[in-house]
Amino acid sequence: MVRPYVVTDGRAYPTRNTFDLVTLVMAHPDRPLTGLSPEKRRVMELCLGGALSVAEVAGYLELPVSVTKVLLSDLVDSGHISARAPIPPAELPEVQLLQEVLDGLRARL
Amino acid sequence: MDSALVSDQAAYLPATVRVTAKILVVGHFAVGKTTYVSSLSEIRPLRTEETMTEAGALTDDLRGTEDKTTTTVAMDFGRLTLSESLVLYLFGTPGQQRFTRLWRDMTVGALGALVLADTRRLEQSFPVMAVLEEHGLPYAVAVNHFEGAPRFAEPEVREALDLLPETPLVTCDARDRISSTHALIALVQYLQARQTPPAPFPGGGRVGGGLGYPLRSSACPN
Ligand SMILES: Nc1nc2c(ncn2[C@@H]2O[C@H](COP(=O)(O)OP(=O)(O)OP(=O)(O)O)[C@@H](O)[C@H]2O)c(=O)[nH]1
Ligand SMILES: [Mg+2]
Numbered sequence: 001m002v003r004p005y006v007v008t009d010g011r012a013y014p015t016r017n018t019f020d021l022v023t024l025v026m027a028h029p030d031r032p033l034t035g036l037s038p039e040k041r042r043v044m045e046l047c048l049g050g051a052l053s054v055a056e057v058a059g060y061l062e063l064p065v066s067v068t069k070v071l072l073s074d075l076v077d078s079g080h081i082s083a084r085a086p087i088p089p090a091e092l093p094e095v096q097l098l099q100e101v102l103d104g105l106r107a108r109l
Numbered sequence: 110m111d112s113a114l115v116s117d118q119a120a121y122l123p124a125t126v127r128v129t130a131k132i133l134v135v136g137h138f139a140v141g142k143t144t145y146v147s148s149l150s151e152i153r154p155l156r157t158e159e160t161m162t163e164a165g166a167l168t169d170d171l172r173g174t175e176d177k178t179t180t181t182v183a184m185d186f187g188r189l190t191l192s193e194s195l196v197l198y199l200f201g202t203p204g205q206q207r208f209t210r211l212w213r214d215m216t217v218g219a220l221g222a223l224v225l226a227d228t229r230r231l232e233q234s235f236p237v238m239a240v241l242e243e244h245g246l247p248y249a250v251a252v253n254h255f256e257g258a259p260r261f262a263e264p265e266v267r268e269a270l271d272l273l274p275e276t277p278l279v280t281c282d283a284r285d286r287i288s289s290t291h292a293l294i295a296l297v298q299y300l301q302a303r304q305t306p307p308a309p310f311p312g313g314g315r316v317g318g319g320l321g322y323p324l325r326s327s328a329c330p331n
Contacts (some may be wrong), residue, residue, distance in 0.1 A: 021214050022129035022198050024122065042115065050121025053129060053198060055186055059155025060115050065214060066159060087128055097195075098220065098301040101130055104191025105294050109287060 021055040024084040120152045135204035136225035137233035141253040141283035142201035150187020222248040249277035249296035
């Protein structure tokens with residue numbers, strides 16, 4: 001495994017803390033990759049394929065979640081990555097979410 | 110991994126997905142967490158690790174003090190697409206590392222947890238249940254039945270695990286997708302019942318405790 005601080009220029013925490021493990025992220029295909037570190041390029045290469053959760057990005061790249069968040073946060077700042085905004089609880093109350101989870105699970109039986 | 114394009118092995122989500130939810134699958138060593146997540150996941154289960162100091166700080170906070178004792182916290186996780194717009198992630202972890210960042214990451218926003226237990230060592234489930242309680246995360250217990258493990262009646266298991274009357278207790282086979290799905294359904298039904306207080310019984314029945322939903326409706330046959 002890569003030493004975290006090598007990958008993140010010595011920072012252990014992302015500049016913003018908006019990422020959850022299941023936040024979905026996507027790359028912008030029109031952004032130039034020049035000047036990105038090798039690790040950020042790998043994130044871009046992966047994320048250009050489509051939407052994935054932060055946890056999946058960490059899993060595929062074999063990076064700790066903490067490091068992945070720092071990289072993603074930088075890439076959001078530079079306009080390479082966007083995080084799909086979560087649905088606000090007012091729009092999807094937990095009761096309704098649980099019902100949808102339940103319906104989805106029952107459909108798999 | 111280095112030669113192959115990592116994007117070739119990734120299973121991307123359709124653009125219609127708008128909501129992600131997470132549920133934890135926890136339990137002591139070798140209780141069947143990874144097996145359980147693998148049975149349910151539509152993707153090859155993924156794994157991430159975090160190296161922490163014993164105190165729970167990330168290792169790179171302590172550059173230059175490399176001799177500090179560190180531990181590796183691992184979790185594996187899987188994914189279930191439940192509808193066009195909804196995806197559920199299952200995170201499996203030993204779950205005894207209460208102060209770690211990874212544990213906090215997993216519990217924040219989680220709907221609840223499924224505790225896997227083994228009747229040969231029920232007492233080993235206590236630390237995990239204690240951590241869930243500390244985090245205020247609601248949970249159900251699923252006994253993952255191993256061959257040769259003793260079968261106890263439900264009240265005995267409840268007593269041995271010191272479960273609250275409303276905590277669902279089911280049996281499952283972590284290797285079996287259907288059985289594992291039933292256990293998850295039992296958890297979600299419970300989470301839902303917690304959100305919707307039972308209608309008051311006509312004639313002034315009890316309030317709280319002994320809720321009117323079927324605790325065992327999802328226990329698997331056998
Ligand atoms: N007979 C039987 N074996 C099982 C069952 N579930 C898991 N196993 C086996 O038990 C062993 C441990 O299962 P794992 O899924 O690796 O357990 P775990 O909780 O992820 O273990 P750690 O990550 O090491 O804590 C494996 O050899 C599984 O094949 C089950 O329901 N029945
Ligand atoms: Mg495991």
